[in-house]
Amino acid sequence: MEYSSVQQLRRKQQEVFIDLDVLNCPICYEPLAIPVFQCDMGHVACHVCWPKLKRKCPICALPIGNKRCKAMESVLRSFNVPCPNAHLGCTKSVPYGGDSDHEKKYCRFAICSCPEIVNECSYTGSLDDLLGHYITHHQLKEGCLFIFGMPRTVRMPINDKVFVITILRRILMFAVQCFREPSGVYVAVNCIAPLAPEVGKFSYRISYSSNGRICCSHKSLEMKRVLRVSSQTPQDDDCMFVPNRLLRGEVLEMELCISEVENMFVIRSCMGLNDV
Ligand SMILES: [Zn+2]
Ligand SMILES: [Zn+2]
Ligand SMILES: [Zn+2]
Ligand SMILES: [Zn+2]
Incomplete structure (x- = not known):
């Protein structure tokens, strides 16, 4: 394999440090998820904010139509972040702003509720903590x-x-x-x-x-x-x-x-x- 190809492969797997704020919607500050829309100037809007904008970018007032920001979408696709249940012990990663089925349903550390419904116990925790x-x-x-x-x-x-x-x-x-x-x-x-x-x-x-x-x-x-x-x-x-x-x-x-x-x-x- 040529040196440049080896370098390319290595580069593909490099860890990067990024300020996660750049992956948030600049309007509602929630994590961006696909689809991402952009105005004629390139400002992005999440799919929740976009329908409320009435086709006008709140940052520069230029039109914001159906144009998708494919570059940001591919960045989002490539980003994995630790599962939100990492503090409970999960070592898996999830797509940033992606669907959170893992976190809510499939994660071994997903939050379960205490079954003591007659006494209205409101405790929630991972399965291990719940049993304790x-x-x-x-x-x-x-x-x-x-x-x-x-x-x-x-x-x-x-x-x-x-x-x-x-x-x-x-x-x-x-x-x-x-x-x-x-x-x-x-x-x-x-x-x-x-x-x-x-x-x-x-x-x-x-x-x-x-x-x-x-x-x-x-x-x-x-x-x-x-x-x-x-x-x-x-x-x-x-x-x-x-x-x-x-x-x-x-x-x-x-x-x-x-x-x-x-x-x-x-x-x-x-x-x-x-x-x-
Ligand atoms: Zn938004
Ligand atoms: Zn704009
Ligand atoms: Zn998890
Ligand atoms: Zn309980």
């Missing part, structure tokens, strides 16, 4: 400690609404939720975690017995992962329904088994592949 908070500030109920693949009984007063489950030696939280409706009680099980692949995937089966006979059951091959538990009755079929005629008082006694479907991250870690 829950153990310190709320009472873990009897029978909350599960082992993957082993069925356990969940005894839950319907009015408690949420029963939190943790897994032995894992930083994971699952919420069993009861939703009372005029015709009966819906029971849903969710994992409180971001969609990060490191968290893993889980399945579950739940059943309710009356007079020693299983009369209601539900099985999910992939349990939903949520950042906050909902207080709304699930609108899909991914839950168990116990009709009023089968209820025995105010406490639901159910058998629940949670399994780990796959955790490619753990498998890859064992094979030493994650650092490649």
Whole structure:
């Protein structure tokens, strides 16, 4: 390879230091995101400000039409900045001003809300911090400690609404939720975690017995992962329904088994592949 080509390759991967203010919209000061518009003089406007400008640049008063600032757009495309959850431990980078799906949904450190909705706890934090908070500030109920693949009984007063489950030696939280409706009680099980692949995937089966006979059951091959538990009755079929005629008082006694479907991250870690 010629010297100049080697230099070019090196230059492509160089770290640069930049004042991030130059990547902000000069009108609203928010990070620019594609598309970026420019006036006849070259002043830029973000796609949020642009429709409000009535085709007149607020800086120089020249027209600002549909002309895109392709140079700024390619600069934005090339810019990666640390994930906003870096202070919580995330080492990934995200496109500057790009869509923040990583930060809000897929980041291992995305912010989760405390499931203690009955007591209106407003705590939010990463999954690791949330589990620590829950153990310190709320009472873990009897029978909350599960082992993957082993069925356990969940005894839950319907009015408690949420029963939190943790897994032995894992930083994971699952919420069993009861939703009372005029015709009966819906029971849903969710994992409180971001969609990060490191968290893993889980399945579950739940059943309710009356007079020693299983009369209601539900099985999910992939349990939903949520950042906050909902207080709304699930609108899909991914839950168990116990009709009023089968209820025995105010406490639901159910058998629940949670399994780990796959955790490619753990498998890859064992094979030493994650650092490649
Ligand atoms: Zn703007
Ligand atoms: Zn201008
Ligand atoms: Zn992140
Ligand atoms: Zn809390």
